[in-house]
Amino acid sequence: GQSLEQPSEVTAVEGAIVQINCTYQTSGFYGLSWYQQHDGGAPTFLSYNALDGLEETGRFSSFLSRSDSYGYLLLQELQMKDSASYFCAVLEGRRALTFGSGTRLQVQP
Amino acid sequence: DTAVSQTPKYLVTQMGNDKSIKCEQNLGHDTMYWYKQDSKKFLKIMFSYNNKELIINETVPNRFSPKSPDKAHLNLHINSLELGDSAVYFCASSQGSGSLGTEAFFGQGTRLTVV
Numbered sequence: 001g002q003s004l005e006q007p008s009e010v011t012a013v014e015g016a017i018v019q020i021n022c023t024y025q026t027s028g029f030y031g032l033s034w035y036q037q038h039d040g041g042a043p044t045f046l047s048y049n050a051l052d053g054l055e056e057t058g059r060f061s062s063f064l065s066r067s068d069s070y071g072y073l074l075l076q077e078l079q080m081k082d083s084a085s086y087f088c089a090v091l092e093g094r095r096a097l098t099f100g101s102g103t104r105l106q107v108q109p
Numbered sequence: 110d111t112a113v114s115q116t117p118k119y120l121v122t123q124m125g126n127d128k129s130i131k132c133e134q135n136l137g138h139d140t141m142y143w144y145k146q147d148s149k150k151f152l153k154i155m156f157s158y159n160n161k162e163l164i165i166n167e168t169v170p171n172r173f174s175p176k177s178p179d180k181a182h183l184n185l186h187i188n189s190l191e192l193g194d195s196a197v198y199f200c201a202s203s204q205g206s207g208s209l210g211t212e213a214f215f216g217q218g219t220r221l222t223v224v
Contacts, residue, residue: 089211
């Protein structure tokens with residue numbers, strides 16, 4: 001089976017940098033994805049890492065270490081609108097994405 | 110244009126009723142999913158269809174029956190609704206398996222409340 005662990009809650013201030021970690025256990029690993037979900041909204045795709053290393057997309061970056069079964073999402077220059085839940089997810093074989101339990105990020109002024 | 114649309118957005122119904130949620134995607138994707146998100150925001154896969162073929166059927170009560178008339182549509186029918194079925198149900202789609210399957214597009218969700 002698959003399991004993903006991530007912190008339940010993170011708090012940071014505007015302009016700061018925050019890192020949300022994710023550890024996973026799975027087989028037939030295709031890569032690690034990250035999704036953002038605002039309260040009352042739908043999950044939206046942020047990034048995907050198939051290979052080790054850092055992928056940067058604007059203020060957001062995502063990192064993967066396959067040997068450590070570990071990844072993180074890095075959010076820089078935090079803005080109030082970044083307050084949301086962030087989910088890591090893995091895809092195994094032809095199966096659907098399995099999501100972590102989500103990390104609620106609260107950005108304070 | 111909405112990529113993945115599901116209706117209704119809100120559904121309040123009594124225990125024992127039967128209800129359906131409809132989902133359509135206009136992205137040309139070949140894989141569609143139903144996810145359930147509970148009050149703790151845990152997203153759990155229920156069903157997955159690839160080109161109208163059921164490929165994932167997780168441990169879901171058989172009161173839940175998905176139907177895919179074509180690869181752009183995946184509907185969810187729920188019989189004999191129970192209080193525990195109250196949740197937000199998300200439809201999603203992606204293009205196939207492998208790395209392409211890691212980017213799923215979600216509908217806006219259907220908040221089901223059983224009273």
